[in-house]
Amino acid sequence: MDQNTLQDPLYYKRILLTVDGDDPKSNTRAFRFAVTLAHDYGAELGIVSVMENDDINIFDSLTPSKIKEKRDHLKQIVELYAHEAEKIVSKYVVDALEFEGGDVDDVIVEQVIPSFKPDLIVSGSDTQRSTIVGSIGTRLAKKAPVSVIVVR
Amino acid sequence: MDQNTLQDPLYYKRILLTVDGDDPKSNTRAFRFAVTLAHDYGAELGIVSVMENDDINIFDSLTPSKIKEKRDHLKQIVELYAHEAEKIVSKYVVDALEFEGGDVDDVIVEQVIPSFKPDLIVSGSDTQRSTIVGSIGTRLAKKAPVSVIVVR
Numbered sequence: 001m002d003q004n005t006l007q008d009p010l011y012y013k014r015i016l017l018t019v020d021g022d023d024p025k026s027n028t029r030a031f032r033f034a035v036t037l038a039h040d041y042g043a044e045l046g047i048v049s050v051m052e053n054d055d056i057n058i059f060d061s062l063t064p065s066k067i068k069e070k071r072d073h074l075k076q077i078v079e080l081y082a083h084e085a086e087k088i089v090s091k092y093v094v095d096a097l098e099f100e101g102g103d104v105d106d107v108i109v110e111q112v113i114p115s116f117k118p119d120l121i122v123s124g125s126d127t128q129r130s131t132i133v134g135s136i137g138t139r140l141a142k143k144a145p146v147s148v149i150v151v152r
Numbered sequence: 153m154d155q156n157t158l159q160d161p162l163y164y165k166r167i168l169l170t171v172d173g174d175d176p177k178s179n180t181r182a183f184r185f186a187v188t189l190a191h192d193y194g195a196e197l198g199i200v201s202v203m204e205n206d207d208i209n210i211f212d213s214l215t216p217s218k219i220k221e222k223r224d225h226l227k228q229i230v231e232l233y234a235h236e237a238e239k240i241v242s243k244y245v246v247d248a249l250e251f252e253g254g255d256v257d258d259v260i261v262e263q264v265i266p267s268f269k270p271d272l273i274v275s276g277s278d279t280q281r282s283t284i285v286g287s288i289g290t291r292l293a294k295k296a297p298v299s300v301i302v303v304r
Contacts, residue, residue: 006236009191010184010303032162033299039161040192084158134294141293141302142286147185149301150293151162 011041012147016118018108018136019049019081021074026124030137030151031081034122038089045089046116049078050104105139118146125152163193164299168270170260170288171201171233173226178276182289182303183233186274190241197241198268201230202256257291270298277304 017034019027038045051074099107108121121144123137137150169186171179190197203226260273273296275289289302 005180006183006187006233007240008184009188010181011188028157029162031158032160035158036161036163081158088159138290138294141300142290145304147301147304148293149299151299152297 011043012037012118012120013041013043014046014116014118014120015043016046016048016112016116016121017081017085018104018121018123018140019047019078020124020126020136021049021051021070021077023124023126026126026151027081028124030122030124031085033149033151035085035088037120037122038085043089043120045085046118047078047082047085048099048108048112048116049074050099050107050112104136105143108136108140109143109145113144113146121146121148123148123150125150163195164189164270164272165193165195166198166268166270166272167195168198168200168264168268168273169233169237170256170273170275170292171199171230172276172278172288173201173203173222173229175276175278178278178303179233180276182274182276183237185301185303187237187240189272189274190237195241195272197237198270199230199234199237200260200264200268201226202259202264256288257295260288260292261295261297265296265298273298273300275300275302277302 015034015038017030019031034045037043051071099111113121121140123135123140125137126135135150137148141148141150167186167190169182171183186197189195203223265273273292275287275292277289278287287302289300293300293302
C-alpha cells in the first residue's frame with residue numbers, strides 16, 4: 001500500500017452517460033448524477049443512446065418506416081437530455097452520440113468507448129429489464145475497461 | 153421527463169468502500185475515489201472487508217490458527233485504509249466494518265447494507281479474480297439495491 005498515492009484525489013474528466021429509450025425513471029437519476037459530477041469537477045460529458053436489436057421486433061425490422069420511427073424517438077430523447085445538460089454543464093457538454101447495432105453493451109465497448117474515450121460510464125439501473133440478462137449498466141460494469149457506476 | 157427534477161444535483165451521503173484482502177492495486181483506486189467523493193461532498197464513509205469462504209481452503213478451514221491468521225490480516229488491511237481515510241475525511245469516517253460468512257456479495261447485500269445503509273457502494277475491479285464469476289463489484293452492481301461504482 002503506497003500511502004502517498006492513497007492521498008491523491010481521484011476524479012473523472014470524461015463522463016459518458018448512457019440513456020435508455022424506454023426507462024425515464026432510471027435515466028433521470030443517472031442523468032442527475034452524471035451532470036452533478038461533470039459540473040462539480042469540470043468534466044466533459046457525453047450522452048449516448050444505442051438502439052438495441054431487441055427493441056425492434058421481427059415484423060418491425062422489415063418495415064423501414066418503423067425503424068425510422070424508433071430511431072427518431074431515441075434521437076429526440078438523447079437531444080432532450082443533452083439540452084437539459086447544457087443548462088448546467090454548458091461549457092463541457094459534447095454532442096449527443098448515437099449508435100445502433102448488436103447488443104448495446106457490445107456497441108458501447110467496441111465503438112463508443114474507443115470514440116469518446118470516457119474514464120467513467122454512468123448508467124441507470126434499467127428498472128424494467130430482465131434480471132437474468134442484467135441491465136446495460138451491470139453488463140458494462142463487468143465488460144467495460146473503464147469505471148462504471150450503476151445509479152439506483 | 154420532469155425537467156425540474158433533472159436540474160436537481162444528485163450526490164451521495166453514505167459511501168461504503170469494499171476492500172479486497174488480496175488486491176491492493178484495485179483497492180487503491182477505489183479508495184481514492186471513495187475518499188475524494190466523501191471529502192468533497194461531506195459524506196460518511198464506511199470501509200468494509202468480508203472474509204470469503206473461497207479464501208479459506210478446506211485444510212485451512214480445519215485449522216483455527218489459519219483462520220485467525222487470515223482474519224487478522226484482513227482486519228489489519230481495513231484498519232490501515234481507515235487510518236489513511238481519517239487523514240482526509242476525519243469528521244466523517246466510521247469504524248471499519250468487518251464481516252465474514254458465505255459469498256462476499258451476499259454478506260454485503262444481506263448484512264452490511266441493512267446495517268450501514270449506504271447510498272453508494274464503491275468497489276475495485278478485482279483485477280485478479282475470475283472473469284466468469286465476476287468481481288465482487290460487478291456482482292454487487294447487479295444485486296445491490298443501491299448505486300454501485302466499479303472503479304478501474
